[in-house]
Amino acid sequence: MRIGIVTSGLGIARQCLRKNTSVYRTCRRQVTGSGSPLDLNVDSKTGIAVLSMNKPPVNSLNLEFLTELNIALEKVENDKQCKGLIITSSIPKIFSAGLDITEMYQPDIDRLEEFWRTLQDMWIKLYGMNCVTIAAINGHSPAGGCLMSMSCDYRIMAPNYTIGLNETQLGIVAPFWFADVMLNTVGFRQTEMALQLGTLFKTEEALNIGLIDKVVPQEEVLSAAQQEMQRWFKIPGFARQLSKTELRRPTIEKLLKKKEEDIGYFRDYITKDAIQKSLGMYLESLKNRRK
Numbered sequence: 118m119r120i121g122i123v124t125s126g127l128g129i130a131r132q133c134l135r136k137n138t139s140v141y142r143t144c145r146r147q148v149t150g151s152g153s154p155l156d157l158n159v160d161s162k163t164g165i166a167v168l169s170m171n172k173p174p175v176n177s178l179n180l181e182f183l184t185e186l187n188i189a190l191e192k193v194e195n196d197k198q199c200k201g202l203i204i205t206s207s208i209p210k211i212f213s214a215g216l217d218i219t220e221m222y223q224p225d226i227d228r229l230e231e232f233w234r235t236l237q238d239m240w241i242k243l244y245g246m247n248c249v250t251i252a253a254i255n256g257h258s259p260a261g262g263c264l265m266s267m268s269c270d271y272r273i274m275a276p277n278y279t280i281g282l283n284e285t286q287l288g289i290v291a292p293f294w295f296a297d298v299m300l301n302t303v304g305f306r307q308t309e310m311a312l313q314l315g316t317l318f319k320t321e322e323a324l325n326i327g328l329i330d331k332v333v334p335q336e337e338v339l340s341a342a343q344q345e346m347q348r349w350f351k352i353p354g355f356a357r358q359l360s361k362t363e364l365r366r367p368t369i370e371k372l373l374k375k376k377e378e379d380i381g382y383f384r385d386y387i388t389k390d391a392i393q394k395s396l397g398m399y400l401e402s403l404k405n406r407r408k
């Protein structure tokens with residue numbers, strides 16, 4: 118089954134969310150054209166869903182894209198046939214460039230708050246997914262891209278890319294829940310160094326510190342993820358799921374308790390003059406890189 122979701126506006130996205138049971142039908146109908154930022158393929162035989170991000174140029178996470186991701190995750194979670202989810206990218210050499218910096222630079226305040234809330238929701242869903250989740254990291258994966266990868270149960274990455282929480286290099290701070298997920302993944306010492314230095318790890322380095330679990334050649338990333346999934350499927354689903362929930366619940370609950378506070382903190386922090394200046398300079402440096 119091939120399902121695509123279009124981003125022709127938040128209205129459609131919300132319509133899909135509201136009519137949850139008809140999401141498949143509604144979205145499939147919209148998809149016939151090209152330009153969908155997400156491809157969701159559910160193989161009813163294997164029970165594996167492959168969600169491929171396809172938002173040029175770099176799969177940056179803006180409000181609309183995050184909304185689409187939320188819909189797709191919800192759809193997978195509600196689909197009794199789906200036992201596993203693989204997240205990957207259709208953009209060559211990029212898994213995701215992380216949060217769309219233009220959402221944070223000179224923002225409209227209402228949209229900024231909505232953006233952050235939608236990101237929180239996406240993370241809560243992904244980190245708490247009942248089904249097995251594998252990140253097939255076939256490109257660079259900085260900051261928000263790293264968060265998405267770390268939120269999966271297993272990470273397979275192609276060589277010669279980078280991954281990490283590089284926020285300090287932008288002059289900003291990784292939120293506490295980004296830090297918590299990294300702590301849960303690689304432990305305190307690696308996290309305190311990586312967060313302060315804003316380290317982007319090369320694939321092999323990421324493997325060495327346990328930020329990713331396996332390295333395979335670029336063209337094998339997806340098939341390796343499909344194969345890995347079989348190992349997880351052999352474990353009785355309920356026992357596996359409960360083990361995951363028990364381990365991840367405290368981290369999720371920590372954010373749930375402070376969701377509104379976190380939105381306010383983010384808004385006040387991001388709109389500070391010094392932070393705006395840093396973000397402006399970083400955006401400029403990205404644009405000048407190719408000159």
Ligand SMILES: CC/C=C\CCC/C=C/C(=O)SCCNC(=O)CCNC(=O)[C@H](O)C(C)(C)COP(=O)(O)OP(=O)(O)OC[C@H]1O[C@@H](n2cnc3c(N)ncnc32)[C@H](O)[C@@H]1OP(=O)(O)O
Binds near residue numbers: 174213218290
């Ligand atoms: C209290 C808490 C407060 C704040 C918390 C905030 C947490 C933030 C989390 C984040 O995720 S911030 C984003 C961090 N991401 C990055 O630093 C990645 C930046 N991008 C790159 O390093 C590279 O673009 C690349 C991903 C390695 C890809 O390189 P490539 O050479 O292939 O592409 P190019 O650099 O030419 O980019 C093409 C195009 O896309 C624009 N771009 C890139 N990344 C972003 C982004 N994250 N947001 C918005 N736009 C981005 C780039 O400027 C180019 O635009 P142009 O074509 O108009 O020049």
